[in-house]
Amino acid sequence: MGVKILTEHIGTPGLETLAVYKSKGGYASVEKAIKTMQPDEVTEEVKKSGLRGRGGAGFPTGMKWSFIDKKSGKPRHLVCNADESEPGTFKDRYLMSKNPHILIEGMITASYALGANLSYIYVRGELMYVVNILQKAIDEAREAGYIGKNILGSGYDLELHVTCGAGAYICGEETALIESLEGKRGNPRIKPPFPAIAGVWGNPTVVNNVESIAAVPWIVNKGGDEYAKIGVGKSTGTKLISASGHINKPGVYEIELGITVEDFIYSEEYCGGIWKNRKLKAVVAGGSSVPVLPANLILNTVNGDKRLMTYESLADGGFASGTMLGSGGFIVFDETASIVHNLWNFERFYHHESCGQCSPCREGTGWMEKILHKFIEGHANMEDIDLLAEIGKKIEGNTICPLGDAAAWPVASAIKHFRHEFEWYVTHKEEASRPGAYYKGEKLVLA
Amino acid sequence: MEQNVQEELWSVTIDGNEIKVKPGTTVLQAARMIGENVPPAMCYYSKLEGSGGKCRTCLVKVSQGSTKDPRPMPKLVASCRTTVMDGMVVQNTTSPEVKEARAGVVEFLLLNHPLDCPICDQAGECHLQDLGYEHGKQKTRYEFKRRTFERIDIGPYIQLHMTRCILCYRCVFTCDQITNERVHGILNRGDAAEISTYIEKAIDNDFSGNVIDVCPVGALTDKTFRFKSRVWFTKPVQASCNCGKCSGKVTLWYKGEEVIRVTARKDQWGEVESFICNTCRFERKKTSDWTIEGPTHVDNKSVISANHYELKYDQPVIPQKTSLHADHPSFKEDKKLLN
């Protein structure tokens, strides 16, 4: 068993209450930071920890904090991105519903570091029950004097609110989230300016993922150096991995960054192997947006090294033979899974979730979905494979926000690694369109 | 001391042409100042705050960020929303990558566009036609049913052909910024997004007609001009009046002796010089309402200046609606006239 930073006390009855949470050492970081540290010292500890944004981009959290404009004299805001919607990712929901106070504590400590006096937790609208769990936790924390005016007699004021979305994946993009928080459509903004300069209502704003903020209390309590000792290289600390798909034990696992992918898939401590005694076919390791890798490439890099659960190791080989840790949405496909059908499913998702603001994404995502539908309906031809790849290329890098890239990468990687399967759908039109049919090597199997 | 009073100017090079501009100038504005190799802009409108960045037709490559930090930018950037840095080097038409991306954007924009130019009042002054001609490819590879919407009247003067819309948001910014009450907006999302008032409502205020002028395509057209004439059969004339509501500086579009349309005056980038009121636009259609200033300058590339369409054809060829593709012969003929 590795170190558990975020999930250690999950399972303790009543952990969602302030009393039980405090009995486990909760809110110590608020006391320590506000009473004994300058705001910049808190930021410094987070920098030292090497913590990287857990929402998917992996940008160093401490560095992001240091970009916030403290000179303008405008109010500053910390916004927690709890709009967890990336297919394959469900860790934030788990953490917030089981251990809400760790997020509230992190929000207070991080807000103090940023000098933010008004902060928000933006939760996707579908998770209204989580919103209400967090509201209770906030009310308790306010009652205990951790939120409000003159916290712990320090002179530092903080208002912390939870607010909700209403069904839009795009609001996980930080500027779309800010728009939504302002009561608008979730259209990503054109950057620059970045939120650190002009975010919510034009004020300097930092947007951080739930898991990043929840790691802050431990870092402040034990020190950034201590956190940096966990993990491998630039992948420090622990990470929540959401494991789903064809495995024996789907769920959320807190891992120390650096365990092998093989261990994660096959050990009893984590996924417990592939279900129904089947073989591993492929993995999408970091949420639906990251490149899909076939079994051999997810377990080992092209150099033959064992692939590790780290930002660097998963990215080894670039997009030619690697992928990304992303949000840690680990989706496993067994040998019966159809990569093409799954890709159509993913592209339906991106088509549905495109905000429609910029032309490549608005028009391109739907086009890709329609072409993929031809494959599974048995109407595709060989040219469609290249057309699909080309549309993806025309979207990638040319859109306002990364949703375009997120829609294009799965297409590019599926064609790169599973081209034979696309071809099979073209050469076996009749079989391919039968309900329950899937591709397995050269032969058709009916599930 | 005098040196310090003078404003600092930054140097930017676009496709080999260098110009010095004020900090805060965008790459697109700098390119317009140079006047050559200007990236096309379908959504950006210099008079509308917050416009731009959406259509992606003006993407350029920044091969050197600045003198201080010469690293190239990792992705193509929207020139309309990227401000210059001192020593920035930009590639527009000299970059194959830009050309390729732009051709892609044109294909995306035309994916669901009906290409009903033969029956569209905007034809001849449509920015999407120009864009398709200059930067697009001959054929679309899209084989699916195109998105269509019902044509609706939004008030007595304006017709909305949502099917033609490219979602530039200009009309939304216009109503937000120059009228007192915006009643239309962008509804739905993704490729289902549309311009609408949601419940049938008239866009009804003194400046609403300006949405027609800012629309780059034939999505918002002047009902009083509907099917009156192809623009290349009309003669534009600069005129003015003492209007209490607006500048009164307009272009009158004559067919014979009759004023069949009034628009704001447009500059070489197709932007209005000043917004005009609805009284000038829709109600002053007699020569006697105006002081005539002289003929409007028309670019010699424009189909309007050709004005001899009737010499080439006995009658316009109107193709079947089902075969209105970019590669249709009639479309190409239209385009030849632009050359």
Next chain:
Amino acid sequence: MSDSSKISVQFSPEAQALVQKYIAKFPEGKQKSAVIACLHLAQAEFGWLKPEVMDYVASLLNIKPIEVYEVATFYSQYYTKEVGKYVIEVCHTGPCWLRGADELITYFEKKLGIKKGETTADGMFTLKGVECLAACGSAPMFQCGMNYYENMDEAKVDAFINDCRAENKISRPYPIMK
């Protein structure tokens, strides 16, 4: 701004109090931020977002009706058409699909006698396929109102439908921020 004299709908006193609570979360003059929560509330009160309901929300927040329409039509949780009392929203995205989301939808279709996207004749159930609900580890699953129903099988679906029909489990189906 909306002419409030023309508005025929009104929130319950409890809901009106919640609106004030939502507005108070944001700085003065930024009450537009509360529109998203208010529209959830409006659905809980009126079932779906009729134009007059949206106009009412606009009047409460002192914003233009179009600003509300723009938001209401952007987010997928809002119903701009009438729906059944219980809206069953089955996640059909990749990870759920890998573990039987299509079969779950088919079973609902069979049990309710409707197709995905339809509402039963008695107005009790609407069946929808929705995108990822962040419950991939407990697939297949669906959401109804505030609740997530996870690791579903046929017996659990049967029990759920019976509970709805008996109305002993779910009294107020639509989620609101408290």
